[in-house]
Amino acid sequence: MRKTLLLLITLLIPINVYAKFELKCDTNVLRENEDFICRATINSSFNYDKISFNVNSNEGIYFNEARTNHSLLWSVTSTDKEIVAESKKGLLNNNQEFAILLFSANKSGNYKIDITNIKLYNLEENETEEFEDYNLDIKIKSSSNNLKGIKINGKEINNFSPTIYDYYYNIDNDTEEVLIETTLFDDTATVKGDGTIIPTPLSKETIIPITVTSETGVNRIYRIHLMNTDEEDLDIKLSSIELFDRDNNLIEFDFNPDVYQYNIEITSDINKLTIKSIIEDKELSFLKNHETQNINVVDGDNIVLITIKNSEGKLKTYTINIVKLLFNKASNTFLESLHIEGYNLKFNKRIKTYYLPVKNFDENLKITATPEDMNSQVQIIGNNNLKEGSIIKIEVKAENQSKDVYEIILTNKETNYLKYLLILIPVTLIGIYLNRKVKTKDKKIKDAKIVIDKKKERPKKKESSKKKESSKKKEAPKKKETPKKKETPKKKESPKKKESPKKKETPKKKESPKKKEAPKKKQTPKKKESSKKKETTTKAKTASVHYSHTKKKPPNKKAKKQQRKRRKKTKRK
Secondary structure (H helix, E strand, C coil): HHHHHHHHHHHHHCCCCCCCEEEEEEEEECCCEEEEEEEEEEEECCCCEEEEEEEEEEEEEEEEEEEECCCEEEEEEEEECCEEEEEECCCCCCCCEEEEEEEEEEECCCEEEEEEEEEEEEECCEEEECCCCCEEEEEEEECCCEEEEECCCCCCCCCCCCCCEEEEECCCCCCCCEEEEEEEEECCCEEEEEEEEEECCCEEEEEEEEEEEEECCCEEEEEEEEEECCCCCCCCCCCCEEEECCCCCEEEECCCCCCEEEEECCCCCCCCCEEEECCCCCCCCECCCCCCCECCCCCCEEEEEEECCCCCCCCCEEEEEEEECCCCCHHHEEEEEEECCCCCCCCCCCEEEEEEEECCCCCCCCCEEECCCCCCEEEEEECCCCCCCEEEEEEECCCCCCCCEEECCCCCCCCCCHHHHHHHHHHHHHHHHHHHHHHHHHHHHHHHHHHHHHHCHHHHHHHHHHHHHHHHHHHHHHHHHHHHHHHCHHHHHHHHHHHHHHHHHHHHHHHHHHHCHHHHHHHCCCHHCHHHHHHHHHHHHHHHHHHHHHHCCCCCHHHHHHHHHHHHHHHHH
8 A cells, every 4th residue: 555655646746857057158267358158058857859048148248159069969050149959869868068159248347148038849749848047147357457647746647648657756865755646447456556655765766666457467567767866877787687487498688788677578378587687897786685586477567676786875776577478479379260162160269179061072171271370380180081070180389389279070061952852853753754755655666666567577367368358259159059058047047147238239249340350369279268257257348348339339220129129039938
């Protein structure tokens, strides 16, 4: 009883169909004015072969298009908001990544991507399941690291511009401190270096770096030069400055002892630098920790100050502005464009794998790959002896020898059978019609040939049959005189044979010119020995001939009288 009750309970409890939709973006830090990719996955207990949903987002994030990295398994189409994915392998019910969604971020801020109207379809059983909406919070970080204005001791700097980074302000020996105030363009950025500044004594120039760091972590440095008008400019110099990276590789730049400010760009793969300075003049010396400096390089602007002094304690400063590129030109392995002749390939530099449906597998494809950095080298591998499943690799080698690979996987193009059917059906019908016409003509020709061949093969038989007919026509009156025919009961019983005028009209045939010419045909002895069946057929033929002859030429009055007399005699008998 317990088992049965448990079974009934389990049957009565409805089975819950679960489905989990998820959207994961490739990058953790999303920057404005950049494209980013999110991958759509679904895990469901419901058997499905089609998925559809809508994409909605706030201003600042725009949905561009949807694709799939698994074109052998999925077919994905997208409109402005709706996305439809159909399975090529029948029903599925497990965790599947079926689409990648391409977005572009135009403004910084907090946004949401709403996935609504999520439906799974079972087209085989005509079933659908709807699921809850999915929401994804997106943070687009601001890249703004500019100042809107600078004030020194409460006064704004004249002719300030966010894109000008060096400003000069005059002071004297009586100036004990300077108040620097800054205003940001974007409140998400941070500022270091402003506030109350004490000028360096015994120095003609005091350099104050003001560092603005964006929300994305990129530095911008503004330099305030406090110029002491009471101090003279010193002619003290360094002998050399050398920069080394983490692997002790020398970073070359043009050093001139008479130039006190340098701007150096380094690649994005350099995170640490060592700056070594050399003085040959023994009367000069470095401030503490200025001879050799080890710094951690951040994205954007970095500054190194090298200060030396003479025997009197007066100072002179060299400034090295180091810019770490956000996008390393030397290590750029991106393609700017990728074209294949005869195919419409939707290219995005951040997508490295493409599935290309090919109708005819030629020996090779005409591929044009253009790198973003003209110093990069492009090599195409595997573009020969193509077949289904072939992988063409496009290798991009940057100036610093770093590599990246784009892959094109070839698949069979699905033919549109409806188009071919619309063409083939009328063609086949026309072919069948023409074939029948040809066959009927051939049959007629064959039949005509057979008739001609039969006539050629058996000419004697036909002639003999004609001779038999003519001989029987002459012998017809003799057969009437034979008593055997009268004795046969069959002939007496059949009145048709006695009363048939055709047999009695046989003497008229003797009068026809054709019958007089017939005696030559009596030469064949076989004709007399012919069977009774042949005689009866010949009699019928002669009678029909005579009948047709009488119709054309009506008999004379004398002949009619003779016929009447004969009929009367037969009646009396």
